[in-house]
Amino acid sequence: MKFGVLGTGVVGRTLSEKLAALGHDVTMGTRNVEAALARTEPDRFGGPPLGEWLAAQEAVQLGTFEQAAAAGDVIINAVAGTASLDALRAAGAENLSGKVLVDISNPLGFTPGEPMTLAVCNDDSLAEQIQRAFPEARVVKTLNTVTARLMVEPGLVPGEHSVFVSGDDTDAKAQVVRLLEDEFGWNSVIDLGDLTTARSAEMFLPLWLNLMMVQGTPLFNVQIVK
Amino acid sequence: MKFGVLGTGVVGRTLSEKLAALGHDVTMGTRNVEAALARTEPDRFGGPPLGEWLAAQEAVQLGTFEQAAAAGDVIINAVAGTASLDALRAAGAENLSGKVLVDISNPLGFTPGEPMTLAVCNDDSLAEQIQRAFPEARVVKTLNTVTARLMVEPGLVPGEHSVFVSGDDTDAKAQVVRLLEDEFGWNSVIDLGDLTTARSAEMFLPLWLNLMMVQGTPLFNVQIVK
Numbered sequence: 463m464k465f466g467v468l469g470t471g472v473v474g475r476t477l478s479e480k481l482a483a484l485g486h487d488v489t490m491g492t493r494n495v496e497a498a499l500a501r502t503e504p505d506r507f508g509g510p511p512l513g514e515w516l517a518a519q520e521a522v523q524l525g526t527f528e529q530a531a532a533a534g535d536v537i538i539n540a541v542a543g544t545a546s547l548d549a550l551r552a553a554g555a556e557n558l559s560g561k562v563l564v565d566i567s568n569p570l571g572f573t574p575g576e577p578m579t580l581a582v583c584n585d586d587s588l589a590e591q592i593q594r595a596f597p598e599a600r601v602v603k604t605l606n607t608v609t610a611r612l613m614v615e616p617g618l619v620p621g622e623h624s625v626f627v628s629g630d631d632t633d634a635k636a637q638v639v640r641l642l643e644d645e646f647g648w649n650s651v652i653d654l655g656d657l658t659t660a661r662s663a664e665m666f667l668p669l670w671l672n673l674m675m676v677q678g679t680p681l682f683n684v685q686i687v688k
Numbered sequence: 689m690k691f692g693v694l695g696t697g698v699v700g701r702t703l704s705e706k707l708a709a710l711g712h713d714v715t716m717g718t719r720n721v722e723a724a725l726a727r728t729e730p731d732r733f734g735g736p737p738l739g740e741w742l743a744a745q746e747a748v749q750l751g752t753f754e755q756a757a758a759a760g761d762v763i764i765n766a767v768a769g770t771a772s773l774d775a776l777r778a779a780g781a782e783n784l785s786g787k788v789l790v791d792i793s794n795p796l797g798f799t800p801g802e803p804m805t806l807a808v809c810n811d812d813s814l815a816e817q818i819q820r821a822f823p824e825a826r827v828v829k830t831l832n833t834v835t836a837r838l839m840v841e842p843g844l845v846p847g848e849h850s851v852f853v854s855g856d857d858t859d860a861k862a863q864v865v866r867l868l869e870d871e872f873g874w875n876s877v878i879d880l881g882d883l884t885t886a887r888s889a890e891m892f893l894p895l896w897l898n899l900m901m902v903q904g905t906p907l908f909n910v911q912i913v914k
Contacts (some may be wrong), residue, residue, distance in 0.1 A: 579811050584806055661803065661894055665891040672880045672885050673880075673912060676878060677880070683914050685912075687845055
């Protein structure tokens with residue numbers, strides 16, 4: 463399958479590498495290819511500069527947001543939450559129309575010295591904003607509740623633990639569930655319901671961040687027990 | 689120990705019954721004692737009218753919010769979230785001063801036909817509103833992430849699963865942790881940090897509600913796995 467992965471940060475890289483390793487065609491999208499490749503400093507998570515990382519990824523192509531979206535049959539939004547709508551506009555509505563758009567971003571807002579807040583929450587969500595802006599895309603929210611490495615390798619945390627999916631398009635959601643289960647190896651995918659339920663998955667992030675602080679690692683997840 | 693439990697709904701009743709069974713003195717508080725006892729219809733969760741329920745609880749007293757707060761060394765806010773500040777004002781700042789105030793309420797707002805929202809969230813929480821309104825109370829947020837029966841009987845869900853505590857007063861928080869562990873039987877109490885972390889516990893509620901819908905029962909909880 464052909465994937466267009468928007469965003470070249472740790473989430474975009476982790477997903478692209480995994481999808482390529484699984485044999486898929488992957489095009490990563492960034493705003494400005496030349497500028498992105500010209501960077502020589504480590505990225506903000508301490509990873510190698512994009513060009514260096516990309517040189518080791520034979521099966522991953524780099525293009526603009528527009529080129530990546532045009533190349534993909536499935537589009538993954540791995541851009542920072544507050545930059546997502548801009549990136550998707552650059553990708554172009556015509557390149558998203560009719561396609562499954564997997565939104566794994568969180569609308570995190572940071573103010574130095576203040577607890578993290580969400581740029582949208584409660585009566586709306588980033589996923590719904592994206593769906594309203596691109597009504598012909600088939601938006602599915604998922605994977606935003608776990609750290610990047612765990613998204614594509616859930617076995618890094620032993621036992622059963624869950625990710626969630628939200629979306630209005632049943633077929634698109636089923637396709638994403640197959641990707642999560644059959645390709646990434648998730649053993650518990652919980653369908654929360656329509657896209658309004660993405661609010662609850664996004665509003666989990668403050669608790670996730672506090673739990674990460676308490677536990678000293680992002681490599682954890684929640685199991686639902688009953 | 690002497691407990692003042694504000695609120696006579698399912699949460700207030702469940703906690704009062706458990707605390708009395710553990711040998712504590714419990715005074716439940718309500719706005720208007722006569723009106724509360726005059727009701728003959730089942731409560732809104734299908735439980736018996738308050739007078740009938742109370743007749744079976746030899747060790748639980750009923751009083752006004754003010755009487756309950758005055759009688760308790762530890763105060764528990766089990767009033768509906770959006771009514772909590774009013775109830776605490778009726779209880780009286782002088783009856784809360786210096787006391788541990790356990791806030792287990794959620795600021796849920798319901799609009800018919802719309803997904804549930806929170807009346808306060810993101811850059812503030814009900815717990816912080818209460819702390820600001822009653823600066824001499826020692827507010828600890830906890831238990832708001834599980835259903836009432838599970839609060840006092842965590843073994844209803846097998847295995848290890850967690851509740852959270854948030855608060856600015858370390859001694860008050862330690863006292864509440866002892867209550868949770870030694871008296872209610874919790875085996876995993878996670879200290880999220882200061883009272884601003886109550887935001888994250890309150891913002892978990894939308895996900896909790898969606899999970900309750902999906903699973904068809906409120907008798908579940910989250911386990912943190914790593």
